[in-house]
Amino acid sequence: MLYKIQNIENQIFNIKSLKELKKILVELNCLFQNQNFKELEQVNKKQIGKRINTLKQNIQIKLEALNHLKHHIKYENEKIKKQAEHDFTKPGKQYSLGTRHPISIINNQIIFLFNKIGFELCQGPEIEDDWHNFTALNFPFSHPARDMHDTFFIKKSKKILRTHTSSIQIRFLENNIPPIRIISPGRVYRNEKISSSSHCVFHQIEGLYISKNVSFKDLKKTINYFIKNLFSKNTIYRFRPSYFPFTEPSAEVDILDNTSAEQKKWIEILGCGMVHPKVLRNVNINPEIYSGFAFGVGIERMTLIKYNIPDIRIFFDNDIRFLKQFK
Template identity: 60%
Template sequence: MKEKVEELKKEIEAYIVETAEELEQYRMKFISRKSVVGDLFNELKTADQEVKREMGRTLNELKNIATNRFKSFVDDLETKEGSEKLANVPDLTLPPVADQLGAQHPILATKARIIEIFERIGFNLSEGPEVEDDWHNFSALNFPENHPAREMQDTFFIERNPDIALRTHTSSVQVRVMENQKPPIRTLSPGRVYRNEAISARAHCVFHQVEGLYIDENVSFKDLKQTLYHFVKELFGKDTKIRFRPSYFPFTEPSVEVDISCNICKGKGCNICKYTGWVEIGGAGMVDPNVLTSSNIDPEKYSGFAFGMGIERITMLLYQINDLRLFTENDVRFLKQFKNIK
């Protein structure tokens, strides 16, 4: 047993620990109950009394050597870890790094500007569900069943229920407002809409609209024109021209398309305006009496106008962006260009 003790002493003194894993291996081999030192204590139990007295002191000395060596290893590792942590502490004397602020998405920035302009002239905001029923999305807006006007909307219908669809315009929100609020009504409805269209540089199946509705006594087409004149001048500048072209929408009569002079070529003609000098930004018109009646508003007493425009189209004009897909690709290089938008 003496020879084993001497061999273990030499092994303990020569043992090197540099990691926590190696420290645990040392503990298991020399200090734990099932260690080689523990095995020697178990052998001592069956020895003669004289041998126990002599070898007991020797084994206790070996155990103390192993324990002290273990404590030494622990202290060395703690010192080493402390030095590494200290090395990773940043130099507090260095100048601070400037804040890395994100950029506001151009769609959100344009939407905020549009809302601000209309809020200043009395419009409030209204929101509604993006998954709509047939009544609010079509029927209440004077889209008769099987009427060709429904084909103007390439709709995403819910397969299990053909009366439920993703809304094709935020006009459905206006219907809900008319059902739950008595005139006068002056509301703006921004939000996402969905059309089953092929994605290209000029079209997308998901985009944003903002639609306005004003209903009161003696509202005329003149009020509509002046409202849109004000909006265009505020958003695009005082030198921007505006024109109205006759058109057709089921929910307004008369109806018009709204064009502005191309702010990219200044009306001279370019590929954005198809060399006409004009760019369409939306549609508008006087609310059809049938729409008022469907929402229990007396068309003999009240009249109103409505307008709608695509936020992507306006954003493309404001920032001279030529591809609609850039808005949804989340390309950081594209988004960083709008850091200075307020």
């Protein structure tokens, strides 16, 4: 028995695993149950029992130390693993970022250009009433010009989806006095057949300038500034007489398309004119004192020209292959 105890004491110092230590602890407990231990004289039994208990205490201390070391190693390994996962020296993850829609790009460019020359941004509702969308703009109820602005009507209501952002101008004029210089961007609706060049939903920016002694010359200078800055200083354009109920005289502006060397053609980009006296009277502004001009730009049309896109319908397809080309 003493030989076994001595052997266990020698093994303790070389043990490096919990499994081996627990095995020795079981062997010590078995010594107490050994028949030889029970047959020992009382004096010897007391000395050997004390020696075994001391040995068990040493083993228990060693066991706790190894347990602590095990948990420490596990903690350090987890710490290293976490540091590896959050290694700020490693290349970052790449995320696919979206791009601005081409209509938004052109819309923002136009707003920026007119902000530079003092035009204030003004917005209004897309669901309108007849007064602000038609009547106040010199579209009498039976006027044939309303056919050009056939729109969508709200059931069981006198409300409509606006056909142009001129309705925003009327709302602004009703609550403000000249001088007035505003642009009104937004989505508009017309009951038109969807094709490569037209859609029932599109976007406009309309401008309005009301003050004393405003002339057609002021309108031409503003349009010249807009075209030369949005396209290029070499862009060739022309004013062509036209008709709009809310302006008199009225004109449409075309630019010369030089993309094809074989066939040059004029492309309409906007409508404009001097604000009709009846429109000013409808908003309680005296046309004998004040005058002004207005213009309207189709954003889709400008975007088609700017980026040489052949079909307006592609703007509404949400095709990632198309949209990711724009920054």
